[in-house]
Amino acid sequence: MASLINRKLTGLVAATFTPLTAQGEPNLPVIGPYVDYLVEKQGVLNVFVNGTTGEGVSLCTEERKRLTEEWCRRGKGKLNQVIVHVGCYSLKDSQELARHAAEAGADGIAVIAPSFFKSATADGIRRFLQEIAAEAPTLPFYYYHIPAVTGLSLRARDVLEGIDALIPTFRGLKFSGSDLMDFGQCVSYAKPHWSLLYGVDEQLLAALSMGADGAVGSTFNYLGPLVSGLLTAYGKGDVSQARTLQLQMQEFLCPAVKQGFDVAMNKQLMSTLSGLPLGPPRLPLLPCPAQLTLSVAERIQQVSREHRS
Secondary structure (H helix, E strand, O other): HHHHHHHOOEEEEEEOOOOOOOOOOHHHHHHHHHHHHHHHHHHHOOOEEOOOOHHHHOOHHHHHHHHHHHHHHOOOOOOEEHHHHHHOHHHHHHHHHHHHHHHHHHOOEEEEOOOOOOOOHHHHHHHHHHHHHHHOOOEEEEEEEOOOHHHHOOOOHHHHOOHHHHHHOOEEEEEEOOOOOHHHHHHOOOOOOOOEOOOHHHHHHHHHOOOOOOEEOOOHHHHHHHHHHHHHHHHOOHHHHHHHHHHHHHHHHHHHHHHHOOHHHHHHHHHHHOOOOOOOOOOOOOEEEEEEEEHHHHHHHHHHHHHHH
């Protein structure tokens, strides 16, 4: 227990896609090659499974369990940490997934705030998180803050107030929001053993300057070397080089966003760039037109070549 609880999560964490068959069922045999691709081609050794990028809330509980088991099994001895998102609309389902993640060998769990029946207070969210964390008392626990998806107006900093007294295993925050004042206040309040991980890839450098310990992102699935270079440059105090790499990321992200850079496009991009058969998104998301994906993929490949040169 102590070894897991005391392992601080830093650096890059890939928010993984969920491989699906053409019929929309989890395609578990792809996960082994996926792990190898992340480690060998991208240099990314941590993953965040069944989150937004993984379409977690569109999967049933049993599907999420099978995916968790496969990521933990395939990642053993290759990945440093497998963090499993267990948040659901249902408290009971979240608790079940938390227990299962511990049994499956996950290195930590994370929970998003419910987004249908929303809590009007930070205390409501803390109590929801507390009930889930208690079901996996050996695992580090992270709060997943993503207001653009949940529609919650509550600041992450308010949720963190006194949370360590309620959740002894609390170890940090995945902050996927653009409010850097709120993020900075989270950094100011954080305990030394917490990990403050930023989740908006295109402005990672700004979050690093505010004190982020690392980042969780979807583009790290195929831009691992570039973003690792950004982290290395910033860590060495070479802000100019870090800025250059951040702007390179933005060069492809800006036009991609204008063309509808959602989970569907992102998933197709990953399939195109990696060669992994990740399949379609799950309904109601629709596949991205192939030509549109190819045009964005070509730009990413150009950016990657420029980085290597």
